[in-house]
Amino acid sequence: MCLSGSDVQASLCLRMRGDFKPRGEGRIAGTLSDPWKIWTFLTTHGMWCQGIKSKKMDLSIDLLTGGTTLLISHEKDDYRLIKAIESVPLFHLAVDALVTTKEEGEYTSWGIHSKIKNGEIKAVNCRKILEVTPLTFHAATSGIHRVGLYYRIMAFQQSLSTRIAQALSLHGDIPPPYEVFSVEEGQEICGSLAALLSGIMKWGRVDVRVIREELTTSVIKSPNEEVLKGVKKLLRNLGEDILPDIIWDRGKGPLLSFNIFSNIKDIQLEKSLEYINEISLGRLACYDGLAEKFVKEEFDLAIDFSEQMGPCDVYLLLLILKERGILEKCRKMWLIGTPLTYPAAMYSLLYLKQIQKLPLSRLVLSSEDPAFSKIVAERISSEGEKIIYIAAGPVSHVLSFYKTLLEKKGKENVRAIPLSPHK
Amino acid sequence: MSCDILRNAYLEPSFIVYYPDIVYTNPRIAEIDILLLLNGGYICIELKKDPQESPKDSLKFFSDGLGSQAVLYISSKPLGPEAISGVGILNPLIISRDNFPFEKLKKWREYLTKFFEERRKFFSIDNFLCTLILYGSPEICNLLLSEKGDSDSIVPFDRPRELNDLIRHRISLIKCVKGLAPSPENYINKIVENDKIESAKGGKLVVLIPIISPSLLNKVVESIKNLGKSAEIVLLCTDKSSDNCKMIECELMKKGLGKLKTDSVKIEEWSSRAVEEALGGGTILLAGEIPKNVLIELVNKIHEKEGGSIELASLLWRPVPKNKFGEELKEVIEGKKCDFGLREDVNLVSVRL
Numbered sequence: 203m204c205l206s207g208s209d210v211q212a213s214l215c216l217r218m219r220g221d222f223k224p225r226g227e228g229r230i231a232g233t234l235s236d237p238w239k240i241w242t243f244l245t246t247h248g249m250w251c252q253g254i255k256s257k258k259m260d261l262s263i264d265l266l267t268g269g270t271t272l273l274i275s276h277e278k279d280d281y282r283l284i285k286a287i288e289s290v291p292l293f294h295l296a297v298d299a300l301v302t303t304k305e306e307g308e309y310t311s312w313g314i315h316s317k318i319k320n321g322e323i324k325a326v327n328c329r330k331i332l333e334v335t336p337l338t339f340h341a342a343t344s345g346i347h348r349v350g351l352y353y354r355i356m357a358f359q360q361s362l363s364t365r366i367a368q369a370l371s372l373h374g375d376i377p378p379p380y381e382v383f384s385v386e387e388g389q390e391i392c393g394s395l396a397a398l399l400s401g402i403m404k405w406g407r408v409d410v411r412v413i414r415e416e417l418t419t420s421v422i423k424s425p426n427e428e429v430l431k432g433v434k435k436l437l438r439n440l441g442e443d444i445l446p447d448i449i450w451d452r453g454k455g456p457l458l459s460f461n462i463f464s465n466i467k468d469i470q471l472e473k474s475l476e477y478i479n480e481i482s483l484g485r486l487a488c489y490d491g492l493a494e495k496f497v498k499e500e501f502d503l504a505i506d507f508s509e510q511m512g513p514c515d516v517y518l519l520l521l522i523l524k525e526r527g528i529l530e531k532c533r534k535m536w537l538i539g540t541p542l543t544y545p546a547a548m549y550s551l552l553y554l555k556q557i558q559k560l561p562l563s564r565l566v567l568s569s570e571d572p573a574f575s576k577i578v579a580e581r582i583s584s585e586g587e588k589i590i591y592i593a594a595g596p597v598s599h600v601l602s603f604y605k606t607l608l609e610k611k612g613k614e615n616v617r618a619i620p621l622s623p624h625k
Numbered sequence: 626m627s628c629d630i631l632r633n634a635y636l637e638p639s640f641i642v643y644y645p646d647i648v649y650t651n652p653r654i655a656e657i658d659i660l661l662l663l664n665g666g667y668i669c670i671e672l673k674k675d676p677q678e679s680p681k682d683s684l685k686f687f688s689d690g691l692g693s694q695a696v697l698y699i700s701s702k703p704l705g706p707e708a709i710s711g712v713g714i715l716n717p718l719i720i721s722r723d724n725f726p727f728e729k730l731k732k733w734r735e736y737l738t739k740f741f742e743e744r745r746k747f748f749s750i751d752n753f754l755c756t757l758i759l760y761g762s763p764e765i766c767n768l769l770l771s772e773k774g775d776s777d778s779i780v781p782f783d784r785p786r787e788l789n790d791l792i793r794h795r796i797s798l799i800k801c802v803k804g805l806a807p808s809p810e811n812y813i814n815k816i817v818e819n820d821k822i823e824s825a826k827g828g829k830l831v832v833l834i835p836i837i838s839p840s841l842l843n844k845v846v847e848s849i850k851n852l853g854k855s856a857e858i859v860l861l862c863t864d865k866s867s868d869n870c871k872m873i874e875c876e877l878m879k880k881g882l883g884k885l886k887t888d889s890v891k892i893e894e895w896s897s898r899a900v901e902e903a904l905g906g907g908t909i910l911l912a913g914e915i916p917k918n919v920l921i922e923l924v925n926k927i928h929e930k931e932g933g934s935i936e937l938a939s940l941l942w943r944p945v946p947k948n949k950f951g952e953e954l955k956e957v958i959e960g961k962k963c964d965f966g967l968r969e970d971v972n973l974v975s976v977r978l
Binding site for chain 2: 228229230233243246247248249250251252290291292347348349536540541542544562563564565566567569570571572573574577578581582593594597598600601602604605608609613618620621622
């Protein structure tokens with residue numbers, strides 16, 4: 203293969219798979235009952251869940267610039283809902299252009315002809331339509347702030363979850379997250395990678411000091427000029443055949459490689475692949491050897507979500523428990539989110555509820571306030587005999603939560619497993 | 626607007642919502658001088674010095690999704706015929722001071738200090754619940770705050786009786802404004818004053834310094850300075866954060882803090898060294914993102930020492946009053962020119978864990 207450097211305009215089109223219906227009759231499945239509702243929930247930071255009755259909701263990603271155009275066709279007066287979603291200040295939606303068209307009739311009530319025209323033009327050069335999960339669609343429509351980056355990483359990890367598990371030699375009959383949302387792996391990988399690359403491309407337009415301020419953790423670094431040039435090449439050549447391999451070098455963590463680029467000697471491309479590997483898979487080194495930290499006894503599992511954690515983490519943890527033969531010893535699973543991580547934790551819970559024969563799982567809303575996390579820890583410690591605490595949340599939360607668990611249950615009944623790539 | 630509607634409503638002064646990513650950045654997303662909650666809705670009231678500017682400011686509230694009737698203004702001056710919004714939304718409504726229920730605001734002055742201290746303690750979760758008041762859909766609020774106790778109920782909101790009065794108060798307001806409960810229950814007058822959140826006033830202060838964002842370094846220095854006035858300070862960093870540590874040390878020395886010691890340790894020795902230094906009544910303060918394995922080791926080691934009188938603290942964003950409590954409210958009630966803009970700031974504050 204040779205790299206395409208032409209300036210022929212092309213785009214990839216992301217579309218949410220419409221036939222997904224959550225299993226069960228619980229209130230969570232009832233509230234987040236279709237992909238559009240799930241997307242609204244994620245994009246308004248868990249504030250809204252109204253679905254747009256849309257037959258077509260496409261995100262076009264320009265493969266030259268990474269620019270995004272969201273095209274929503276809607277029924278009747280749903281444009282009011284779209285405008286309302288756009289006006290929620292907490293929302294994460296930040297596309298370069300939002301085009302709305304009415305399904306019956308020529309234009310929306312406030313539509314501008316040139317914008318509709320623009321939307322039609324963008325659709326003409328669409329290289330491929332990819333059906334993706336609501337998480338990936340949300341990541342691609344999300345802003346380029348830190349939270350937007352984390353959703354992009356989370357979606358990419360979700361799409362690679364089977365390959366990550368295989369690289370870790372984990373096997374089991376638990377369906378990966380994209381599968382329960384009824385999408386194909388190849389389309390999900392390509393879609394989530396396009397979302398990630400588009401986000402990195404957009405950072406190229408932002409003042410580097412602003413990016414550094416946003417990415418203040420030691421795990422995430424801002425992209426340099428060379429990386430940005432490589433990402434541009436990668437984005438231009440994106441297609442459905444871009445399925446990556448993951449090799450897990452014990453002690454060093456996961457390594458991402460793309461067969462189609464293996465014969466190309468291009469330093470910018472190599473640097474961009476290194477960067478993508480580091481930001482999207484670097485954190486997952488924490489799963490290396492994690493299985494040995496679980497003991498074979500009955501327990502409750504409390505998973506404290508960090509900002510980048512999502513359904514892929516839940517999937518890997520389930521496989522680890524299965525591999526150790528202790529999944530059936532897990533009595534209850536608590537998914538702990540904070541105000542910042544609660545939408546991702548809820549989405550992960552929705553995924554868990556789609557899988558049969560799992561322990562009872564519940565969402566816990568805690569916070570960085572020690573006074574509140576203490577109340578939450580007391581509640582959780584009152585319901586289980588032995589607790590395994592997967593520690594990945596914010597510093598103050600991990601400290602006060604674990605401290606309270608120890609005080610309430612004693613060292614013999616609490617085991618904390620830090621989910622940290624640091625050794 | 627009918628005066629009767631205002632009289633039956635719930636009023637709350639000084640209401641600010643922050644973006645939930647407050648760990649690193651702290652942009653405000655809504656500043657409301659007075660919030661007025663009705664059964665099934667809310668109204669934001671701004672104090673205006675110049676009502677002619679109202680249409681422009683009103684648009685800000687409208688475009689921030691705060692409602693179709695953007696905002697009400699209390700002003701003694703009339704708006705004037707030339708002021709029109711011109712953007713297809715209703716003109717802001719100016720309400721007269723004569724009809725406004727100031728007695729409710731007067732009552733607030735009694736609770737303000739206790740309320741503010743409680744809000745500081747529960748700042749992050751309170752901010753989230755305030756966000757739900759303004760932006761949450763009734764369906765989402767119903768899902769999050771249900772007391773049904775089934776597996777879909779969200780912990781700990783499924784058992785509100787176990788929660789603190791401030792949290793119960795917020796839940797009650799959310800349910801009222803979203804039409805999920807008929808009227809709010811007043812828990813505000815039940816709030817009792819507890820310990821202040823600051824700690825580490827005495828004894829040795831051991832600060833773990835990780836990599837810190839450049840814009841936060843000065844705030845970290847300021848926080849340590851405020852805590853370490855009479856204590857011996859030990860700054861512990863790793864090789865990755867030693868530059869940050871040197872800068873903090875230099876700034877603290879400039880500020881005249883004498884008893885200062887700095888050391889760079891291996892990451893695997895960080896927790897042991899911190900506990901060793903803090904033994905005998907010290908405080909370990911975490912000044913940023915520390916690897917989770919270090920945190921767990923730290924808690925384990927302190928627990929093994931059976932409390933060992935070591936305190937743990939972390940720097941967290943908390944609202945800090947700019948003025949004397951309730952001063953602005955007094956001015957507003959008395960009809961003097963004033964705004965709530967000077968009431969609070971957010972800053973990094975040491976919080977005992």
